[in-house]
Amino acid sequence: MFADFDPLDLKPGQMLSDWRIVRRIGRGGYAVVYEVEKNGQRFALKVACQTERSIDPKQTDARARREAACLQQLNHRYIIRMLGQGRWPDARSGFHYIVLDFVDGYTLARWVERTHPTPHEVVVLFLKLFDALENVHAKNVLHRDLSLRNIMVTKGGDPVIIDFGAADYATAEELTDGPLPPGTPRNRSPEAQSFWDENRLKHGARYAFKATDDIFALGANLYDVLTDPTPERTEERPVLNSMLLVPPTPLRKTKGRVPAELSAYAMKLIHRDLEVRPATAKDARRLLADLERYEGADWREIPIHPASSQLPPEPPEAEPLPVEARQPEGPQEPFPSHPLPVQVWPADAAPVPSPVQVASADAAPVPSAAARAPVQHSPRRARLRPVFLGALALSVFAAVLVASLLHTSAQPERPSVARSTPADQFPASSPLAEKPTSRPERLASPLAIQKEASPSVKLPDNSPTLTNGVPDPQQVQRVSARRAVIKKCTALVASVAWLEAGCTGVQTRPDPEPCPEGALKAMHELGWSVGYEFPGPGILLDVTKGTYEEAREQPDAVWKDGPVTGALIRAEGKAPAGMRVDGHLWTTGDRIYGRYVRAHLPGGRTAPICLELANSGELGTPLEEGSKPGAPVAVKVSGTAAVKRWR
Structure with a gap:
């Protein structure tokens, strides 16, 4: 039922201000995203409203305003562009919405599955991503949720960083209630994870998110792209941010299909030691630029993942289907009906599905009958x-x-323990x-x-x-x-x-x-x-x-x-x-x-x-x-x- 939940319940053909609804793309922590049309052009329209994932509905409007403020400061070809904002249906008290470019492409995870990239193609893509991240940090903005779902790749092969719903900037008001800002737990840096382990139960503890956290998150995405032919579909992936466990290198995971130099670079980005990781996005881009010049079949001709590990080709794209008619993809899990109160996540803790997905992009997960099966483990x-x-x-x-x-016939006496008084047995x-x-x-x-x-x-x-x-x-x-x-x-x-x-x-x-x-x-x-x-x-x-x-x-x-x-x-x-x-x-x-x-x-x-x-x-x-x-x-x-x- 969650995949079809829409607090606004807008249907295709209805108008939201000057935009005609084409279809609902998805929903997340504080917003619902639609594909809309105006004057024959397509756009993505993100409406801030309380969804079934909203934990703190009072912050919904504040988070929408902060996302718009972040996007207003950014202007880069590889960053989603905001074209306008407003309120609906009332200009003063209505739902806050922002209008974005509609990017015709796929999430980063789907791009890996569909294109079978070579090491050189991955290098070129991440050079562009680090160039975009350098621009974000130069404007004193932090994305804070660089995940496989929040990076799109156009059909022309260019990346686009989307979804600044968890972003922050230098003078923004504090909206986070927990120790860590919202984001994807897998992509947390080791220092952020350590802070969470030590302060998760301390009221008022706040982690100071830094540019190096964004760099680690982008490095985690690179690691997954290099090591997994179906990112986000694999149920079990190695932990990347532990201070004790070191994940296997991409070279080892792919049995040599990832060149040693690229493997070493990826491990440097997710190294537990801050002094080993690049300090800035510019430094990370400079190190990666050295790998772009590599020639040879192992860099430019042989895909990282063998064809046998990829999904079968998809049928040709047809007219977009309504979200309700599309089938969920990949292993599905239900959302617990009673959330575990270990950490009270902010309203946007669950990533908003991409506002720039095409009809074939990932649909929101729904509970499946298989979800009640007993937990199985890998062979x-x-x-x-x-x-x-x-x-x-x-x-x-x-x-x-x-x-x-040491055996003897006489057993040693158990030392006597004085029983505490009832007052001591608290x-x-x-x-x-x-x-x-x-x-x-x-x-x-x-x-x-x-x-x-x-x-x-x-x-x-x-x-x-x-x-x-x-x-x-x-x-x-x-x-x-x-x-x-x-x-x-x-x-x-x-x-x-x-x-x-x-x-x-x-x-x-x-x-x-x-x-x-x-x-x-x-x-x-x-x-x-x-x-x-x-x-x-x-x-x-x-x-x-x-x-x-x-x-x-x-x-x-x-x-x-x-x-x-x-x-x-x-x-x-x-x-x-x-x-x-x-x-x-x-x-x-x-x-x-x-x-x-x-x-x-x-x-x-x-x-x-x-x-x-x-x-x-x-x-x-x-x-x-x-x-x-x-x-x-x-x-x-x-x-x-x-x-x-x-x-």
């Missing part, structure tokens, strides 16, 4: 298992050896209560779960997250001590130092045990099918790792053992999308294992559950490329199973 991950299984086998051997050396200071993101929002769905606080409902005793709803000081101390040993031993896997450190067997996940009766009853009332043969709800493992939309852009994260608060990515039975679930992760084995034992229900109530990470019938979620001892990498979104017994 490439299976290749990683022997490596980690080998490390695990070695660690088990070391554990058995040290246990045989529930508000538990690991879950400390996190602002652990507090559930009030949800509208009325769901009655009886006896959710009954003392007869027993949550798993071995969960460090909960002990019948109240942290147990002895449990917390034991878990902290064990966690310290695990961290130390994990770092010493496959080394002689393992024995010297006195590391015994590290528990990679808790022992199997039955699910409490109260949890089974609660899951039944939620309408969940219980058992490993029934795929459970898809889950965002940890809400502090970002939103579901961000997880689609950057699917992987580095994990560690400990308490965690996740969220359902879509409605499941009577449980709404975004419902929070508390649990625990275990990350020291060959996979990431997780158990979620408490659900935050509508109205602020809680109920016990037994929800276990599982994918394609296999327990846990696999490790990804780049995993290291003590720093496992895995996806942020996983499948689950509602279970009668923990495996």
Whole structure:
């Protein structure tokens, strides 16, 4: 339903001021975009109004005025041109609109798919883009959302930077409510991502966006163009802005089809060290100009991506169809009906689809029937298992050896722990209560779960997250001590130092045990099918790792053992999308294992559950490329199973 949502509901043939509506092109965070006609010429008309993506409708008009102010300062052949602005239907209080050139072409991602560019063609295109970006920065304007969707390529082969809805200029008023300005999470610079990781929960924290952030974003686009034959259609792409993980080079990703010099240049643009990256767009353009002179078939004749990896040719273009008649392209995902409140994005956080797309350009995504399928993982991950299984086998051997050396008939006494007085057992200071993101929002769905606080409902005793709803000081101390040993031993896997450190067997996940009766009853009332043969709800493992939309852009994260608060990515039975679930992760084995034992229900109530990470019938979620001892990498979104017994 989202693809057809139009708050203005203007139909082809209707008039908006002096412009006749031809079709609706798309909609985004604060605007709806139409193709319009006047005096036989085509234009793009962007109307600021509250859409289904609007988070802060009060800022809608202010954002439209700021976009117009940015465009008024710019005049460059490779930047979208604003031709006029006004208000409709009332000249004083109506919707603010801007009129733009209509560019007949494709998004940058579609250009790659349709033209099969050579390295030289990519170099020429990005030289023009850096020339345009140099002009933008010279006017003290920052685009802040240079993405594959916000760069068009005309049918003549020239790029055009569009959509300045997230742009900013030197004297503009502050409109951003969160730590980071709106934009595409994948294209954030490493320094911006680090700021977000450290300040996402700090009220009033603001990142100072710089020209180098725009340069990184353009470098991220170059990386995707060089490494992916179907940019934006690929579900899993390497993280580009991590301070820990380095993505594979374009030379390696394409098995040598990207020349080494161009590959090195692309990696320089997205380098984590600011001193390595070009400081200005002019510097980036100058370095790239040296590559334009390269001759040879590998530069000017051989496409970067083989024909077998490209899409089949599209049929000849016909008359433009209404948006409602066009079919969505690529893998589709629904928008969560209850957005996750980790970060309150500004109204224009979701990129506005291009105001200059032709009829064949990307249509807005709509929910598909396949979206409810269990989370699947790429076969490439299976290749990683022997490596980690080998490390695990070695660690088990070391554990058995040290246990045989240190075994004695007398077991050491467990140090006594003085039980705190009731005043010291403050529930508000538990690991879950400390996190602002652990507090559930009030949800509208009325769901009655009886006896959710009954003392007869027993949550798993071995969960460090909960002990019948109240942290147990002895449990917390034991878990902290064990966690310290695990961290130390994990770092010493496959080394002689393992024995010297006195590391015994590290528990990679808790022992199997039955699910409490109260949890089974609660899951039944939620309408969940219980058992490993029934795929459970898809889950965002940890809400502090970002939103579901961000997880689609950057699917992987580095994990560690400990308490965690996740969220359902879509409605499941009577449980709404975004419902929070508390649990625990275990990350020291060959996979990431997780158990979620408490659900935050509508109205602020809680109920016990037994929800276990599982994918394609296999327990846990696999490790990804780049995993290291003590720093496992895995996806942020996983499948689950509602279970009668923990495996």
